[in-house]
Amino acid sequence: MGEFFRRIYYLLNRRRLERELANDVEFHREMMSEEGRRDFGNTLRVREQADEVWGWNWLDRFMQDIRYGLRILRRNPGFTLVAILALGLGIGVNTALFSVVYGVLLKPLPYAQGQELVVLNQQFAKGSNAANIAFSVQEIHDYRDQSKTLAQVEEYHQMSFILLDGNQPTDVRTGVVSAHFFGMLGIKPYLGRFFTDDDDKPGADPVLVLSYDYWKTHYGGDPAIVNRHFRMNDKIHTVVGVLPPVPQYPRENDVYMTTVACPFRSSPDMISHRSHHMMGLFGRLKPEVSMQAAGADVASIAARMAQAYPKDYPAALGFTAGLNGLHQQLTSKVRPMLLVLLATATLVLLIACANVANLALARTMHREQELAVRAALGASRKRLARQLLTESTLLSLAGGVFGLLLASVSLDLLVRFVARFTTRAAEVSISVPVLLFALGLSVTTGLVFGSIPAFFQRLDLLPSLKEGSNSSQRSTKHMVRNVLVMGQVALSFMLLVGAGLMIRSFVKLQHVNAGYTSNNVLTANVPLNFSKYKKDADVKNFFHGVKQKLEGTPGIQSVAASAAPLAPGRPMTASFEIEGRPVLDGQQRPRADMIVATPEAFPLLGIPLIQGRLFDRQDTADKPAVILNQTLARHYFPNEDPIGRRIAGDDKQWITIVGVVGDVKQYGLDQDAVDSLYVPFDLSPNPGTILVKTSDDPMNHVEQLRSAVFSVDPEQPITNIKTLDELRGDAVAATRLTSLLLALFAALALIISATGLSGVTALLVSQRTREVGIRMALGAQRTDVLGMVLTQGMKVIGAGLAIGLVASLWGSRLIQKLLFSISAEDPPTFLGVTLVLIAVALVASYVPARRVMRVSPLIALRSE
Amino acid sequence: MAKNEMLPGTLGMLILRVVQSGPLHGYAIAQRIHQLSKELLQVEEGSLYPALQRLLLKGWMTAEWGISETNRKVRFYRLTPAGRKQLQAEMDDFDRILQGIQAVLSRA
Structure with missing residues (x-):
C-alpha cells in the first residue's frame, strides 16, 4: 500500500527526482575518474535503467506516441480529414441509434421495480378473431380477488372528455384508473395527493389528478391548482394532485379520474354485464414470483370463469388469458x-x-x-x-x-x-x-x-x-x-x-388501391358532450346544423359523417345474425365493423356502389336499412344476392340490406379490408367524424369548419383536424x-x-x-x-x-x-x-x- | 562484470547491510561492497542505481541531502526501520539457503 502511494509520489515529483538521480550518477562518475577509472559511457542509459524502476516510463512513451501521432496527422490533413469524416459518420449513426435502443429497449422502466409490472390479456383463442379483448368490470373483480401471484391488479382505460374551466372548453385525454394505479407504478405525487379507496367508492365526489405537462401548459405550473374545481360530464371535479414529470404508460393523458367518475365505466349496465369489455388490466408481481407462474395463475382464473359462466365464454371459442411484461409490451412494435x-x-x-x-x-x-x-x-x-x-x-x-x-x-x-x-x-x-x-x-x-x-x-x-x-x-x-x-x-x-x-x-x-379517394378531404372529430346531447335528435340536429352552415360557403363541395379511413382508433363492432340462419348456443355470432354514415359519405370518399342503392328517405326507424361492404357480402352471401335479405343485431330488430359498396382499407394500407356494415346516420346518430370535400387545399377551410361548429354550439371542441391525404401519409x-x-x-x-x-x-x-x-x-x-x-x-x-x-x-x-x-x-x-x-x-x-x-x-x- | 558476478537478488541485501552502520552515498556503497568483499565483488552503476531506486520505492531506505568528502552536494541513503526488518529476514533466508546448498555439496 505504501509502495503504491510512493509510486504516485514519484510520478508527481518526477522532474525533481530525475535531477537528483542524475546528480547521483554524475557524482559517481566524478569519483571514478578521480580514482583514475575512466568510463566514457553515456549516463543517460544508467539513468533510464534506474527510473524504469519507478514504473512510469510507459506513460512517457505513450505521451510521446501521442505527440508524434498528432504531428503526423497534422502533416497529412487530407488523410486525417477523410478518416475523421468516414469514422465520424459511422460512429455517429451508431451512437444515435444506440441512444434510441438504449432509451427504448435497454433502459429499465422509470418506475420502482419496473420489471415486476405486467399487462394482462385475454382472448378467444379459437374465435374468428384471436386478437386480445378488453376486460369487463366483473372480470376485473375476478382477477383481483382470485390471483395468488399478483400483489396488485389495477385497471385503466382512456376516454376523451370535455373539460370546462371557465375559459375555452378543451377536449382532454382522460385516463380512468382504479385507486392504486399510481401506487402500483411506484410514483409519488408532485403536488397534492393521488387517489384513495374513498375516492373510488360509488357515490364519491369526483376528483382529478393532472399530468405534469397539462398542468404546466394550461395552468402555468400554478401550485394553487390543488382544490380547484372543473366541470366535466356535468359534474364538479376537484383537483387533488399533480403527477411528477415521468413518462406515462400505457399512454399520455392530460388528466386522470377514478373509475366511479367515468360515466361509462360506472353505468349499471357496464357493471352488470360480464361481456362488456372495455378496460385494460395491469398488475404487479409479488416478489420472487416468475412471469411464467403468474401467467399460469391468470390462465387458471380464466379457465374457472369459463366454467362458471358458459354463456359468456362459449367453450368452442377457447377463452384464455395470460400476461406480458409491461416493458416488453411497450416496445414490441418498435x-x-x-x-x-x-x-x-x-x-x-x-x-x-x-x-x-x-x-x-x-x-x-x-x-x-x-x-x-x-x-x-x-x-x-x-x-x-x-x-x-x-x-x-x-x-x-x-x-x-x-x-x-x-x-x-x-x-x-x-x-x-x-x-x-x-x-x-x-x-x-x-x-x-x-x-x-x-x-x-x-x-x-x-x-x-x-x-x-x-x-x-x-x-x-x-x-x-x-x-x-x-x-x-x-x-x-x-x-x-x-x-x-x-x-x-x-x-x-x-x-x-x-x-x-x-x-x-x-x-x-x-x-395500394385503398378503395377510396383521399384528395381534398378534411376530417375532424367532434367529440360531443354526451351529457348535453342525450337524445338522438340532439346529435342529428347538431350535425345537420353544421352541415347546413358549411354547404352554403364557397369552396365546400359536400359534407358527410362517416369514419375516416386510416385514422387511428377503431370504429365500433357489432355482432349480428342473418335471417334464416339461426346461431346455435355455443356458436359465435358473425361480427363486423359498424360504421355510421350519411349517404353523402360514399360519393365524397369515392366508394363505389356495387349493388342496390345508398341510404335515402325510405329508410325510417320502422323500415331500417343497412349497407354491406364487398368483403362481408362475399363472406356471408357468396352465391346469392344479399339485397333484400335481412340481418338483426343484439336487439333482434330485423334490418334490410339495401346495398353493397366497395371495400375500404380502414386500418392500414398493408391490411385487407374487414367485414363492415354501414348504418344510416339519421337512424342511429353517432358523433363520429365529419368529412368535408373541398375544391382546393382542405387546410384552407379549417376556419370555416371551426366557425360553423362554433355557431351551432360554442362549447363544442373540435379535435384531430387532418386531411385524408395526411392520414394516408x-x-x-x-x-x-x-x-x-x-x-x-x-x-x-x-x-x-x-x-x-x-x-x-x-x-x-x-x-x-x-x-x-x-x-x-x-x-x-x-x-x-x-x-x-x-x-x-x-x-x-x-x-x-x-x-x-x-x-x-x-x-x-x-x-x-x-x-x-x-x-x-x-x-x-x-x-x-x-x-x-x-x-x-x-x-x-x-x-x-x-x-x-x-x-x-x-x-x-x-x-x- | 563476468568474473565478479553476484548471486541474483543479493545486491539489495548487500546494499541494506552496508548502510546499516550509517547513511552512505551511492559511490560509497559501491566502494564499501568492493572493499568488504576483498575486492571480489564489483557493483556497476548500471545495477547499483536501479537497485537503489527499488529499495527507495519499497520504503526500506530513504534518501537525504548531504555533503561528500569531496565537498559536493549528494544524496545519502539511510536504512529505515522497515529496511532493517527486511535485511534481517533476507539474511536469515540467505543463511538457510546457503546451509542447504552446502549440505548438498558436501554429502552428495
Whole structure:
C-alpha cells in the first residue's frame, strides 16, 4: 500500500527526482575518474535503467506516441480529414441509434421495480378473431380477488372528455384508473395527493389528478391548482394532485379520474354485464414470483370463469388469458425495426473501418522509410505497432467527437420517428451510457482499423530502405487492400439491397388501391358532450346544423359523417345474425365493423356502389336499412344476392340490406379490408367524424369548419383536424422513414466504398507506371492498358459482389417483417443493386485509371 | 562484470547491510561492497542505481541531502526501520539457503 502511494509520489515529483538521480550518477562518475577509472559511457542509459524502476516510463512513451501521432496527422490533413469524416459518420449513426435502443429497449422502466409490472390479456383463442379483448368490470373483480401471484391488479382505460374551466372548453385525454394505479407504478405525487379507496367508492365526489405537462401548459405550473374545481360530464371535479414529470404508460393523458367518475365505466349496465369489455388490466408481481407462474395463475382464473359462466365464454371459442411484461409490451412494435437499423448502422461503421484501414495501409507504404529508420535506431517492432495503433485511436477518437455531434443533431428526428411506435421515445437522450458507448466504440474502431496496418507492417529494413523495390511484402499488403475493398463492396451490396427492398415496399404501399379517394378531404372529430346531447335528435340536429352552415360557403363541395379511413382508433363492432340462419348456443355470432354514415359519405370518399342503392328517405326507424361492404357480402352471401335479405343485431330488430359498396382499407394500407356494415346516420346518430370535400387545399377551410361548429354550439371542441391525404401519409410514414434511413446509410456506404475503390486503383496505377511504360514502348495501345487496369479492379469488385449477393440472400430475410408485398429475394432489387454497384465501381476506378493513358513511355521508364 | 558476478537478488541485501552502520552515498556503497568483499565483488552503476531506486520505492531506505568528502552536494541513503526488518529476514533466508546448498555439496 505504501509502495503504491510512493509510486504516485514519484510520478508527481518526477522532474525533481530525475535531477537528483542524475546528480547521483554524475557524482559517481566524478569519483571514478578521480580514482583514475575512466568510463566514457553515456549516463543517460544508467539513468533510464534506474527510473524504469519507478514504473512510469510507459506513460512517457505513450505521451510521446501521442505527440508524434498528432504531428503526423497534422502533416497529412487530407488523410486525417477523410478518416475523421468516414469514422465520424459511422460512429455517429451508431451512437444515435444506440441512444434510441438504449432509451427504448435497454433502459429499465422509470418506475420502482419496473420489471415486476405486467399487462394482462385475454382472448378467444379459437374465435374468428384471436386478437386480445378488453376486460369487463366483473372480470376485473375476478382477477383481483382470485390471483395468488399478483400483489396488485389495477385497471385503466382512456376516454376523451370535455373539460370546462371557465375559459375555452378543451377536449382532454382522460385516463380512468382504479385507486392504486399510481401506487402500483411506484410514483409519488408532485403536488397534492393521488387517489384513495374513498375516492373510488360509488357515490364519491369526483376528483382529478393532472399530468405534469397539462398542468404546466394550461395552468402555468400554478401550485394553487390543488382544490380547484372543473366541470366535466356535468359534474364538479376537484383537483387533488399533480403527477411528477415521468413518462406515462400505457399512454399520455392530460388528466386522470377514478373509475366511479367515468360515466361509462360506472353505468349499471357496464357493471352488470360480464361481456362488456372495455378496460385494460395491469398488475404487479409479488416478489420472487416468475412471469411464467403468474401467467399460469391468470390462465387458471380464466379457465374457472369459463366454467362458471358458459354463456359468456362459449367453450368452442377457447377463452384464455395470460400476461406480458409491461416493458416488453411497450416496445414490441418498435423492436424489429430498431434492431434492423442498428444492424445496418454497424455495417456502415464496418465499411468506414475497412476504408480507413485501407487508407492507413496505403499511408504506411509511403511511411516505410520513416518506420525503417526508426527501427534501425532501435525502436522495437512492438513500439512501432503501438505507434500506429496510437495514431489510429487518435483518429477514431476525433471521429467519435464528430460522430457524437452528428448524433446529438440528428437525435430529435429519430425520436420523432420512434415516437410513432412507442411511448418510450420520450426517454431517449444522450445519457452517460450512450457517451460510454460512443467512447468504447471509438476506441474499438481505432484498434480494429489500426491493427490491420500495424499487423502487416514488416520491418525488413533492407528492402524498405531501398525505396521502390518490389518486395514480396508489398504484394501481401496489396492483397490485404484488395480484401478490404472486397469487404466494402460486399457490405455496400447488403446495405443497398436492404434499402432497395424497403424503397420498393414503400412505393408499392403508396400505390395500394385503398378503395377510396383521399384528395381534398378534411376530417375532424367532434367529440360531443354526451351529457348535453342525450337524445338522438340532439346529435342529428347538431350535425345537420353544421352541415347546413358549411354547404352554403364557397369552396365546400359536400359534407358527410362517416369514419375516416386510416385514422387511428377503431370504429365500433357489432355482432349480428342473418335471417334464416339461426346461431346455435355455443356458436359465435358473425361480427363486423359498424360504421355510421350519411349517404353523402360514399360519393365524397369515392366508394363505389356495387349493388342496390345508398341510404335515402325510405329508410325510417320502422323500415331500417343497412349497407354491406364487398368483403362481408362475399363472406356471408357468396352465391346469392344479399339485397333484400335481412340481418338483426343484439336487439333482434330485423334490418334490410339495401346495398353493397366497395371495400375500404380502414386500418392500414398493408391490411385487407374487414367485414363492415354501414348504418344510416339519421337512424342511429353517432358523433363520429365529419368529412368535408373541398375544391382546393382542405387546410384552407379549417376556419370555416371551426366557425360553423362554433355557431351551432360554442362549447363544442373540435379535435384531430387532418386531411385524408395526411392520414394516408401517416399510414406509410413508418415504411417511408425506415426506407429513408436505410437509403441514407446505403448512400453513405456507397460513397465511402467508392472513395476506397478509387484509392486502390490509383495506387495500382502508380505502382505499375513502369510496366505500363514498357508495354507502351513495345506498342500497346492506350486503351489496352486502360482496359488492363480496369479489369484488374473489376476482379476485386466482382468477388465483392459475389460475396455480397450470398450474404444478402441470407441477411435480407431478417427484414422480411418490414417488407410489404415483395419477397426478400426480390430479383429486380438484386439486379438493380448489382448494376448500380458496377456502374459506381466503374466510375470510381475509371477516374484514377485514366492517368495510365497519359503515361509517357519515356518518363515511365525513368520513374524508378 | 563476468568474473565478479553476484548471486541474483543479493545486491539489495548487500546494499541494506552496508548502510546499516550509517547513511552512505551511492559511490560509497559501491566502494564499501568492493572493499568488504576483498575486492571480489564489483557493483556497476548500471545495477547499483536501479537497485537503489527499488529499495527507495519499497520504503526500506530513504534518501537525504548531504555533503561528500569531496565537498559536493549528494544524496545519502539511510536504512529505515522497515529496511532493517527486511535485511534481517533476507539474511536469515540467505543463511538457510546457503546451509542447504552446502549440505548438498558436501554429502552428495
